[in-house]
Amino acid sequence: MTRQFHQLVLRLGPGATSLFLALGGVVISVALCYAVYGLTHYDLTGRPVAVWAPFLVPLAVGIPLARPIVALVVRLSLLTDGLRETEERLVQESHTRRSVEEKLRNAAITDDLTNVYNRRHFFDLLRSEIARAVRYARPLSVAILDVDHFKHVNDRFGHAAGDSALRAVVETCRPLAEHAITIARYGGEEFVLLFPEADELAAVTRSNDLRLAIASTSVRVHNEEIRLTASFGVASLTRADETADRLLARADSALYRAKRAGRNRVDVATA
Numbered sequence: 001m002t003r004q005f006h007q008l009v010l011r012l013g014p015g016a017t018s019l020f021l022a023l024g025g026v027v028i029s030v031a032l033c034y035a036v037y038g039l040t041h042y043d044l045t046g047r048p049v050a051v052w053a054p055f056l057v058p059l060a061v062g063i064p065l066a067r068p069i070v071a072l073v074v075r076l077s078l079l080t081d082g083l084r085e086t087e088e089r090l091v092q093e094s095h096t097r098r099s100v101e102e103k104l105r106n107a108a109i110t111d112d113l114t115n116v117y118n119r120r121h122f123f124d125l126l127r128s129e130i131a132r133a134v135r136y137a138r139p140l141s142v143a144i145l146d147v148d149h150f151k152h153v154n155d156r157f158g159h160a161a162g163d164s165a166l167r168a169v170v171e172t173c174r175p176l177a178e179h180a181i182t183i184a185r186y187g188g189e190e191f192v193l194l195f196p197e198a199d200e201l202a203a204v205t206r207s208n209d210l211r212l213a214i215a216s217t218s219v220r221v222h223n224e225e226i227r228l229t230a231s232f233g234v235a236s237l238t239r240a241d242e243t244a245d246r247l248l249a250r251a252d253s254a255l256y257r258a259k260r261a262g263r264n265r266v267d268v269a270t271a
Contacts, residue, residue, distance in 0.1 A: 113185070115170070146255055147214075182196075233252060233266075234251060238271045
C-alpha cells in the first residue's frame with residue numbers, strides 16, 4: 001500500500017500498530033494480537049489468510065476503527081489467494097497443452113503399427129543428413145530392408161500374424177540400431193535405415209549384423225513357429241549433388257538384386 005495509507009493506520013492508535021503487505025501474502029500485526037495470543041508480526045508475516053484471519057477478526061470486533069482495515073486486508077488476501085490459484089491452474093493447463101502437442105507431434109512422425117518413424121519423417125531426416133554430409137564432407141549410407149516371403153505369411157496365417165512379424169523385425173533391429181542408426185517404415189514390409197557417419201563398408205557390416213539377428217527371430221502363431229529372414233540393399237553417398245530420392249532408388253535396386261539372388265542377403269548399390 002502507499003505511505004499515506006500506512007500513516008493512516010499508524011494514526012489509528014495502539015489498536016493497530018502496523019500493516020504489512022508483501023508479495024504472496026498480506027499480514028497485519030496489532031498490539032492486542034500479541035497481548036491476547038502472544039503472536040508478533042514475525043509469526044504472521046508471509047502466512048496465508050487461513051493462518052492469521054481467525055486471530056484478527058475477533059480483535060476487530062472490539063476495535064471499531066480497525067474493522068474496515070481488517071476487512072480490506074482480508075479482501076486483499078483473498079484476492080491474492082485467488083490469483084495464486086489461477087496462476088497454478090494456468091501452469092497446469094500449459095503443461096497439459098504441451099503434453100498434448102508432443103503426443104500429436106509424435107503421432108505425425110511415427111508409424112502406428114511398429115512405432116518407428118514413418119516414411120515422410122524419414123525423408124525429412126535424410127535430406128537434412130545429406131546436406132550435413134555434403135557440407136562437411138562426411139560419409140553417409142542408407143539401406144532398405146525387405147522381410148522375405150511376407151506375402152506368404154499374410155496369406156497363410158492372416159494379417160495379424162503379418163503385423164506380429166513386422167513388430168518382431170523392428171524389436172530385433174532396435175537394440176542394434178540404437179547407436180548411429182535410424183529406422184523407419186518405408187512401406188508394407190519394407191523398412192529403411194539411415195547410417196550417418198558410415199561409409200559403404202560400415203553400412204554393409206551393420207546391415208549384415210541386422211540380417212543375422214532377424215534370421216534368428218521367429219514368431220509363434222497358432223502353435224506354429226514362423227521363421228523370418230530379410231534382404232538388404234545398401235547405398236552410400238558418392239556425389240555432392242545426390243538427392244534423397246536418387247540415393248534410395250540406388251538402395252532399392254540393390255535390394256532387388258539381393259532378392260533375385262536368393263533373399264536373406266545384403267547387396268550393394270553401384271555408383
